[in-house]
Amino acid sequence: MEPIQQHEGLVYPINRSNIDTDQIIPKQFLKRIERQGFGQFLFYNWRFHDDGTPREDFSLNNPVYEAASILVAGENFGCGSSREHAPWALQDFGFRVIIAPSFADIFYNNCSKNGILPIALKQEEVEAIMTAAESSSYHLTADLEAQRVYDNQGFEASFDITSYMREMLLNGWDEISVTLTHEDKISQFEAARG
Amino acid sequence: MGRPQTIVEKIWDTHVIHQEENKPDLLYIDLHLVHEVTSPQAFEGLRMKNRKVRRPDRTFATMDHNVPTIARHFISDPVSRKQMETLYDNCQEFDIPLADINHPDQGIVHVIGPQLGLTQPGKTIVCGDSHTSTHGAFGALAFGIGTSEVEHVLAAQSIWQARPKTMNVKVNGRLSPSVTAKDLILAIIGKFGVRFGTGYVLEFTGEAIENLTMEERMTICNMSIEAGARAGLISPDDTTVEFLRGRRHAPEGAAFEEAAASWKALATDDGAAYDAVVSIDAEEVEPQVTWGINPGMCLPVSGTVPSPAQAETDAEREEIERALDYMGLEAGQAITSVPIQHVFIGSCTNSRLSDLERAAEVIRGQQVHEDVRALVVPGSQTVKQQAEEKGIDKIFTDAGFEWREAGCSMCLAMNDDVVPPGERCASTSNRNFEGRQGNGARTHLVAPEMAAAAAVEGRFTDVRKFQQTPV
Numbered sequence: 046m047e048p049i050q051q052h053e054g055l056v057y058p059i060n061r062s063n064i065d066t067d068q069i070i071p072k073q074f075l076k077r078i079e080r081q082g083f084g085q086f087l088f089y090n091w092r093f094h095d096d097g098t099p100r101e102d103f104s105l106n107n108p109v110y111e112a113a114s115i116l117v118a119g120e121n122f123g124c125g126s127s128r129e130h131a132p133w134a135l136q137d138f139g140f141r142v143i144i145a146p147s148f149a150d151i152f153y154n155n156c157s158k159n160g161i162l163p164i165a166l167k168q169e170e171v172e173a174i175m176t177a178a179e180s181s182s183y184h185l186t187a188d189l190e191a192q193r194v195y196d197n198q199g200f201e202a203s204f205d206i207t208s209y210m211r212e213m214l215l216n217g218w219d220e221i222s223v224t225l226t227h228e229d230k231i232s233q234f235e236a237a238r239g
Numbered sequence: 240m241g242r243p244q245t246i247v248e249k250i251w252d253t254h255v256i257h258q259e260e261n262k263p264d265l266l267y268i269d270l271h272l273v274h275e276v277t278s279p280q281a282f283e284g285l286r287m288k289n290r291k292v293r294r295p296d297r298t299f300a301t302m303d304h305n306v307p308t309i310a311r312h313f314i315s316d317p318v319s320r321k322q323m324e325t326l327y328d329n330c331q332e333f334d335i336p337l338a339d340i341n342h343p344d345q346g347i348v349h350v351i352g353p354q355l356g357l358t359q360p361g362k363t364i365v366c367g368d369s370h371t372s373t374h375g376a377f378g379a380l381a382f383g384i385g386t387s388e389v390e391h392v393l394a395a396q397s398i399w400q401a402r403p404k405t406m407n408v409k410v411n412g413r414l415s416p417s418v419t420a421k422d423l424i425l426a427i428i429g430k431f432g433v434r435f436g437t438g439y440v441l442e443f444t445g446e447a448i449e450n451l452t453m454e455e456r457m458t459i460c461n462m463s464i465e466a467g468a469r470a471g472l473i474s475p476d477d478t479t480v481e482f483l484r485g486r487r488h489a490p491e492g493a494a495f496e497e498a499a500a501s502w503k504a505l506a507t508d509d510g511a512a513y514d515a516v517v518s519i520d521a522e523e524v525e526p527q528v529t530w531g532i533n534p535g536m537c538l539p540v541s542g543t544v545p546s547p548a549q550a551e552t553d554a555e556r557e558e559i560e561r562a563l564d565y566m567g568l569e570a571g572q573a574i575t576s577v578p579i580q581h582v583f584i585g586s587c588t589n590s591r592l593s594d595l596e597r598a599a600e601v602i603r604g605q606q607v608h609e610d611v612r613a614l615v616v617p618g619s620q621t622v623k624q625q626a627e628e629k630g631i632d633k634i635f636t637d638a639g640f641e642w643r644e645a646g647c648s649m650c651l652a653m654n655d656d657v658v659p660p661g662e663r664c665a666s667t668s669n670r671n672f673e674g675r676q677g678n679g680a681r682t683h684l685v686a687p688e689m690a691a692a693a694a695v696e697g698r699f700t701d702v703r704k705f706q707q708t709p710v
Binding site (some may be wrong): 060061062063065067068071072073075076077078079080090097118120121124125126127128129132147149150151154155158159207208209218219220224225227228230231234235 | 256257261262263265267268276277279283288290293304305314318319321322325367368369383384385386387388389391394395396397399433434437438452464465467468469486533554557558561649652653670672673674675678679
């Protein structure tokens, strides 16, 4: 996967909590057998009318967000279904960083396998970013190495991430290759259990 | 004697392959369940790197999410058909046992695992599906994973996992008559919210839990994920052991008795410490109906739809407003005043034989309301056949229900079983998210009995009243 060390980008705010993966990518698009091309279906039922025309009242359809690569949302982002199509759709649309006060466990994990950096910040920090992004074109930098997020107007916040996930994202490692260096131990474990 | 341990600690400690500072543990996986929707990209990943499936004998596949529940031998949607053919080809290529659409064992992956005895206490079980938590009912550590992890488990029969925190969800006292496991888990999520389990493995304990049958326990553990917990489990006991006795993949004879003793020894020790504890009194639980757009938005059937004015925060107020708008409900409206157009009895939460039997008892001799279309989708072909042997299909069809073939069906509406925009469904499934049962569809989660009663009345009604005074 593509490594991520430092990322600077336009912030797209979506001020809702409990955004589930059914909203991020509805089930009608899970029938495909490819990994690519899911960006066009991101937030589909919110972005489009039944006839496929864009909904003007959904902010992601505003052309100013075409270049957005950082998404900021409310609590419990990515809850529900384990579908990895959700991070695939976010990534394919152009998002590399997601900021929220909290994430659902499976989604958080899935992000890290796809070069997307999920950043959990304090509620008030998320609100500050949300307010700034709702009122103007707002850019942030996420620095994974330093575990901090900042803008050029003095906002700064630090975030936690496990050292394992940090290494994986920084280096873009293929996790299976890492695991298979322990193949002898897997075999020993299997042999010992009979 | 060592320190008292929870079942989670016991399972964890016997499955760690490799431990290193500042890293998650490498955990061995005993059983990997596979279905057509979340696996094709994983198999493709193996092929691209020229990797093999390490343990096809610890892997089991079926087709469930996408399968038609009528005319199942002709799949009209070419994209769905391609996905199922892909699973078939992948299982052939990698030598994985498959219960495909023509196989008598076919069914919802979380129904057939237990049914075949593949699901056993103490096992680590994963599947590319969030409702894998269902298998925790047996005292297994079972959780949903993404497709990258599906590929990882196929290749390495293991997964990197940080040792989870544990939470004791204690259910005191006994459930009232006619209050079901579904009502209990909805009430728990309603009381503590859709995020209280995030980062934890839930262990359900207490008298009300001990009294549940295995199928009821599966309903409870199934919805752990709707509380944010990847896994939820229940310590094994005699109920667990007796359910597994004689199942196809369970040990036989003396080996079974030996296994049974080791299973029961997995139960959480008296005095074991959890990272968190919550409790609820079973007596306070009434039949539940969800009114909103997540499973925590639920009410006792005697309740009224909440008002945004009750919210404690702006975020909560906006959430209630959005839910009312999507659901087409008014604050203060009695939930029993809400007319429905669809009833769905099925899903990995409530499609087992006992679910169908209990719903059939409510519907027996009644007629589905003229404004309602009602569907029963058994969880597996075996459940369907067993129900038919008992004449349960006849009770449903006589009442005007459609009796379908096994699959996930209208729980997520990936096949043709879809609720049209703006219409309302009383559903025994697990998620009332926006668009879950169809774009614009309005889902109300209920127990099978409540769904059956709603089918007759054409609106929600307290099944207890219904059971006492048949129309």
